[in-house]
Amino acid sequence: MTRVANHDDLAGVLRLYQELRPHDPALADDLAQERWAQIIADPNTQIVVAEIDGLLAATCALSINRSIANGARPFGLIEHVITASAYRRRGLSRQVLEFALALAWQADCYKVMLLSGEQLTAAHSVYEAVGFKSGIEKAFVIKRP
Numbered sequence: 001m002t003r004v005a006n007h008d009d010l011a012g013v014l015r016l017y018q019e020l021r022p023h024d025p026a027l028a029d030d031l032a033q034e035r036w037a038q039i040i041a042d043p044n045t046q047i048v049v050a051e052i053d054g055l056l057a058a059t060c061a062l063s064i065n066r067s068i069a070n071g072a073r074p075f076g077l078i079e080h081v082i083t084a085s086a087y088r089r090r091g092l093s094r095q096v097l098e099f100a101l102a103l104a105w106q107a108d109c110y111k112v113m114l115l116s117g118e119q120l121t122a123a124h125s126v127y128e129a130v131g132f133k134s135g136i137e138k139a140f141v142i143k144r145p
Helices: 007-020 029-041 092-106 121-130
Strands: 002-004 045-052 055-065 075-083 112-114
Touching: 002 092, 007 029, 007 045, 007 055, 007 075, 029 045, 045 092, 055 092, 075 092, 092 112, 092 121
Parallel strands: 075 112
Antiparallel strands: 002 045, 045 055, 055 075
16 A cells, blocks of 8 residues: 555654665654654655555655746655665555655646665666656755765
8 A cells, every 4th residue: 555654654664764774873762753743744745655564665755845936836856765675676666656746746746856876776767667757957966064
């Protein structure tokens, strides 16, 4: 089942993020609960999850960003696409991405962007299969030192 995450999904999403970003520092429980509540309450942020037998197996995050460009239509940004290693090659990343794209189009986004590590070529083929194209725009990233 693919759906938007709810308050009860925090532990499952944290497990997936741990697999995606194993070197990230662990969050204190109170901080994780506080941020999760903010995310769940934010109408412009959707965490999409795929659930199998009661376990979260895949996720991605969609942010809808308001704009006064392009006829004041918003744009979407997808980040943190991850399928747990035990559930890979079942089409779950594709499912969460397609669900997130449907939400973005319902919100009248004029485009959706997705950033991915340069070396993650297997993931890139999934993104392309869903309809994302490289070479249209060039992404630049700066991270806080």
